[in-house]
Amino acid sequence: MSNNKDEKRYKIIIVGDSNVGKTALFWRFTEGDFLAEKETQVTTIDFKIKNITLKDKPAKLYIWDTAGQ
Ligand SMILES: Nc1nc2c(ncn2[C@@H]2O[C@H](COP(=O)(O)OP(=O)(O)OP(=O)(O)O)[C@@H](O)[C@H]2O)c(=O)[nH]1
Numbered sequence: 001m002s003n004n005k006d007e008k009r010y011k012i013i014i015v016g017d018s019n020v021g022k023t024a025l026f027w028r029f030t031e032g033d034f035l036a037e038k039e040t041q042v043t044t045i046d047f048k049i050k051n052i053t054l055k056d057k058p059a060k061l062y063i064w065d066t067a068g069q
């Protein structure tokens, strides 16, 4: 797997009421872009990995976007 022993991993689950903007936030953060209006409607659950630098060290964020009904 990873050969970088300094690399931290964080698991993040986005939860909240329906239609509050969870998927919009998820896409903006992981892809740097907003979804078109109709694309936000269909999410049930989605998962992405994002690499970031935290305190000058590489870190991996495991992010789940859930449906809030
Ligand atoms: N004006 C505005 N609209 C937003 C914002 N974020 C999301 N929306 C709109 O709000 C609606 C719901 O956004 P979603 O991101 O799909 O909400 P959600 O929390 O993922 O909803 P569920 O998946 O049903 O739980 C969509 O029509 C978005 O375009 C925002 O920051 N500002």
Ligand SMILES: [Mg+2]
Residues within 6 Å of the ligand: 022, 023, 024, 040, 043, 065, 066, 067, 068
């Ligand atoms: Mg959603």
